[in-house]
Amino acid sequence: MKFAIVGTGAIGGFYGAMLANAGEEVHFLLNSDYAAVKEEGLHLISEVFSDIHLDKVNAFQQSADMPVCDVILVCLKTTSNESLLPSLVKPLLHDKSVIILIQNGLGVEADVAAMFPGVGVAGATALISVNKVGPGQMHHLDYGDIEIGNHNIQDTGIIDQVVAAFDKTGLIAKKAPDLNTLRWKKLVWNITFNGMSVLLNTTANKLLADKATYELSKAIMHEVINGANACGAQLPETMVYDMLQFTIAMRPYAPSMKLDFDNKRPLELKYIYENPVEMAKAAGYYMSKVDMLLRQLLFLSKY
Amino acid sequence: MKFAIVGTGAIGGFYGAMLANAGEEVHFLLNSDYAAVKEEGLHLISEVFSDIHLDKVNAFQQSADMPVCDVILVCLKTTSNESLLPSLVKPLLHDKSVIILIQNGLGVEADVAAMFPGVGVAGATALISVNKVGPGQMHHLDYGDIEIGNHNIQDTGIIDQVVAAFDKTGLIAKKAPDLNTLRWKKLVWNITFNGMSVLLNTTANKLLADKATYELSKAIMHEVINGANACGAQLPETMVYDMLQFTIAMRPYAPSMKLDFDNKRPLELKYIYENPVEMAKAAGYYMSKVDMLLRQLLFLSKY
Incomplete structure (x- = not known):
């Protein structure tokens, strides 16, 4: 499975690095940290897990340069959704791509699903304490469990596959019976x-x-x-x-x-x-x- | 009628100066401003009324030095009531003195009445914008109406007399039918x-x-x-x-x-x-x- 991380901040950097470290193919969309990550990689210092240093990162400055992916993990703040998601996510989609929003709040999946008719959307909640401490550098203090709830994905087998990919990282991942x-x-x-x-x-x-x-x-x-x-x-x-x-x-x-x-x-x-x-x-x-x-x-x- | 002003801040200074200017006998209890007021008097600059300059003020630094008064107007913050009122007010009382609290809030009369068994207490609300701008100097921006409601004064004729005294100053004063x-x-x-x-x-x-x-x-x-x-x-x-x-x-x-x-x-x-x-x-x-x-x-x- 190919993952895209849209928004490589503390949350996107953490989950993307964990997935990549576990052997998944992960493509990172970066903004201000692009040059640093391209040169020096992604670094996750964790108080809980072993530290992760990814020296070769699939880092991109524009989503137009990225390959289409199976799972688009959106890790931006919801305040950017309306202005940024249409242009950032569209180039990443193939016929069966799904979008999973690792974001906070209520009603965000419906708004994003309306932006991408025909594309399956799910939501995830992350219980985690992690800070970005430098370009491409995350400091993980505690926790990391993630739960995924379906919004309108037709073939929910892909959610099980995502849960399995997260499980491989050592994190506890679950499929939630009810997104609401x-x-x-x-x-x-x-x-x-x-x-x-x-x-x-x-x-x-x-x-x-x-x-x-x-x-x-x-x-x-x-x-x-x-x-x-x-x-x-x-x-x-x-x-x-x-x-x-x-x-x-x-x-x-x-x-x-x-x-x-x-x-x-x-x-x-x-x-x-x-x-x-x-x-x-x-x-x-x-x-x-x-x-x-x-x-x-x-x-x-x-x- | 003899008035005592306990707490000559913005509110106490304003109402005391208005009453004294209208010919009432007013005795002011002051703290940090005592020396300045003793020497330079009380000065009320008003955006609404004529300015008032009281050159000779009955100013006191301790209530023990003050005469007993008929009406004790308490103009302190309620946060000082418990620690200060017993000692400040007691020397000012004669058999028929009443205490009128020009203070904010609910339940303050009951607490003050409990401090002075047998003494009649009333509460007053002041609708006023006034600031203290220097020692003994008040700047009156607007309003000034005052309403007095009885708590446990037996002979309420004295409230009518206080209302009449305030009326003489040009302020609108009223007796409220219900303190609550x-x-x-x-x-x-x-x-x-x-x-x-x-x-x-x-x-x-x-x-x-x-x-x-x-x-x-x-x-x-x-x-x-x-x-x-x-x-x-x-x-x-x-x-x-x-x-x-x-x-x-x-x-x-x-x-x-x-x-x-x-x-x-x-x-x-x-x-x-x-x-x-x-x-x-x-x-x-x-x-x-x-x-x-x-x-x-x-x-x-x-x-």
Whole structure:
């Protein structure tokens, strides 16, 4: 199977390097790091796995120069989808290519599927702490599991093949029975900690160390679970406890939206906040606190 | 009638100067500004009224040196009540003295009444934009109306006399039929704009100029009105519209909590947020967004 990595940042670099290291044919689309990666390769320093140094990388600066691939892994921020995906992905597609979005948020697969009629799209959630620390250099702190849920791929055997390829890397990969539930599950964490870390200029572990924001985090999580289940997801209330324990135990790691905000990049508000609030509302449940977070972030992101 | 002003800041300085200028006997308790006021008097520059220069001021550095007064106007921040009021106010009281709190928030009269058993307490809300611009120097931008609601004063004739004294100054003064309604009415504004201006580092007019926070401000106001009415206040939903119009029209003015936060002073969270949230909850209405604001502010105020 030929993989294309569209967007070789921390996430794309990590998963692409893991796949290539396991023997898969991976083609990387790069932007600013192209020259460095072409010359010096990709380097993944991991606190968990053996380090990976890929000296010869299939690196490209333009997707027009890349071969068509079987699986297009989109690892860009969702804020770039509308402006970039049509031109970046189109040259990579053959008749049976599928697009898998390793992105955050809700409703992103439907929007991408609309850009590519007839092309199968799936979504993946990555549970991972990884940072880009230099051109083509990733620092992996923890985790790495990936779950893939189908959106509209006809022949889902290809998802099993992708899961098998990820399995070879040593990561735990799974096919999720329901993309909607998969997306909402990740949102319970992302909605709570991304926005609050931006607004209060802090980190998830500090939010949980303070009584007032510990209780608030819990309340937001419960609200997201209620919203999720109103939208047909199957999330148990008990996952709040698991997620709190997980977050307290994890190494300090700035949520992606905090990094985006600090670096004055656009925030992924549409898919992480706007769509969930609207979809839950349309399903009859108003996520009052999440809506408030969204509006506070909309204001902050403008000034 | 003899008035004591406990806390000669912007509010205390303004109302005290207006009363003294109208011929009332006013005794001012000052802290850091004492020497300057003793030497140079009190100066009120107003964009609305004639300027007032009081050259001879009954200024005191300790309440032990002050005469007993008929009306004690408390103009300190509520954050100082517990630690300061017992010692500051006690020497000023005679058998029939009353204490009027020109302060923000809910439940403050009950706490102060408990400090002074047998002494009548009332609360006042001031609609005013005034800043202290130097020692004993106030800059009055707009408004000044004051409403007084009784908490536990037996002979309420004294409230009428205080209203009459304020009336002489040219300000509009009123006796409110219900202190609970009066306090909640002011909270509709204070809860909404104080906290949001701190959290989003902005001003009320900018919050209302942005669509997302305009809608959020409206939603918070409605929530406070629902909380108020659950607690037995009588606030019409239509006041949201009036308050939005009023706020859009007012000269830019930093809410008091924003000034406190920027100057690293303690925030008046107990009376403006904690008590309202708890009291509404006890009455069966959960102010979800206000509770979230409170928890965000509790976090921010610590770090």
